[in-house]
């Protein structure tokens with residue numbers, strides 16, 4: 203629902219933040235720390251097993267109060283309630299967004315249009331459990347009676363990024379019986395590389411597509427089926443090797459998947475929020491159902507926190523409002539995610555889809571053009587590698603890029619003194635971003651090295667690091683199913699809260715449709731199948747098509 207007639211950026215709470223930003227602009231975070239020794243303990247919040255130090259932000263108590271006033275004015279508490287109640291918060295598609303229901307193990311009813319969906323969620327989890335158990339106990343085997351050794355998951359976007367992230371994040375929990383592979387891309391190289399490594403007698407394929415209409419997934423699934431049939435399998439054995447997860451059972455059946463092998467999805471779960479559903483099957487198969495349920499319960503702990511904590515102590519809300527502070531009041535165009543944990547290396551890619559597909563919008567829920575910025579560009583990479591690559595720009599570039607540092611207090615792999623060194627790297631990066639180095643400090647350093655005054659004057663400006671670069675530090679005890687679940691749920695809710703303030707529909711993705719629609723026409727032209735009198739296309743596309751066709755002699 204649109205939030206009334208006063209545009210967001212004309213409201214008093216917004217204007218107050220604008221004025222406040224102008225006042226705070228010339229204050230360096232160094233000053234904020236030196237004038238306020240309790241800062242770190244005050245700007246610290248815990249929730250769902252995670253802890254957040256957000257003291258290294260361009261903010262004071264007043265900033266927090268003003269940000270929360272804006273959150274209240276925009277109806278954040280009411281919209282959180284609406285989500286948990288199952289209201290149609292996805293307004294353009296007229297449906298709820300109830301990923302929280304997938305991890306609610308309380309048994310309490312959750313209604314979608316008057317129907318309690320909790321029993322269906324539990325039934326599906328039990329079916330997943332049975333399936334995982336059948337495969338792992340070798341009751342469900344390949345067509346020649348051999349146990350499965352590999353699972354190939356075919357899906358793209360939300361039917362790929364979430365499960366892949368969680369599989370990697372929970373590598374220490376793999377039971378080792380099954381090796382997981384993911385194929386998303388329509389670039390045939392990915393499929394070819396996977397098929398080269400697996401055996402048709404011992405490979406299980408999971409076709410993951412909510413719509414069962416996604417071209418990449420369908421074409422890859424056809425390749426997998428043909429490969430199976432050309433390598434010893436027969437039509438009536440497909441049921442032993444192909445399982446689907448979809449909300450579109452008729453299409454999956456049409457494709458040749460046995461109805462018994464189809465796990466449900468629901469239209470009240472968005473693709474990028476679906477890893478908690480049967481789309482998580484590749485994860486459950488590699489870590490076991492008990493660990494998968496622990497993942498759900500970690501996410502549920504974050505849901506409870508999000509639902510009940512006051513805004514000022516609400517982790518997703520605090521992170522959302524700080525992100526918005528830089529996005530809308532300080533001109534930050536991008537936001538970086540820096541996991542200091544090798545197991546979380548795919549987190550930036552997952553959050554990129556989660557956030558950019560959700561909040562990459564330019565009209566309000568009521569269809570009015572936005573007169574302020576919505577979601578930023580999300581990017582990132584694993585620390586400490588990034589320190590030797592892109593961190594230079596964070597430290598000395600001209601852009602303001604807020605960062606989230608994410609690190610577990612304990613590693614699964616206590617190799618030499620690596621973890622404590624990694625931890626030191628993480629803390630020193632966020633500290634360096636905050637404090638920087640002044641010209642006087644740079645000069646003093648060079649002087650101590652014995653450099654001449656003339657050389658110092660030339661070199662010192664290059665050694666100045668402005669600092670005052672904001673970051674959050676998110677901590678967890680260890681990367682476990684529970685903490686990884688909570689971490690992903692935290693970012694889901696952070697995204698939702700920002701969408702509330704910007705008054706966009708965070709649960710639709712109409713923008714991706716145009717490329718899909720145009721793809722068919724261009725494919726027909728590339729293959730020479732375009733009908734007479736097809737739509738006129740621009741000269742750039744036409745000449746690139748020509749280039750491709752002449753390269754292929756057509």
Ligand SMILES: O=P(O)(O)OC[C@H]1O[C@](O)(CO)[C@@H](O)[C@@H]1O
Nearest residue numbers: 359360361411412413416473714
């Ligand atoms: O699960 P499906 O229906 O194949 O869709 C895959 C992905 O495609 C998208 O629609 C974007 O193209 C995503 O929202 C979704 O996660």
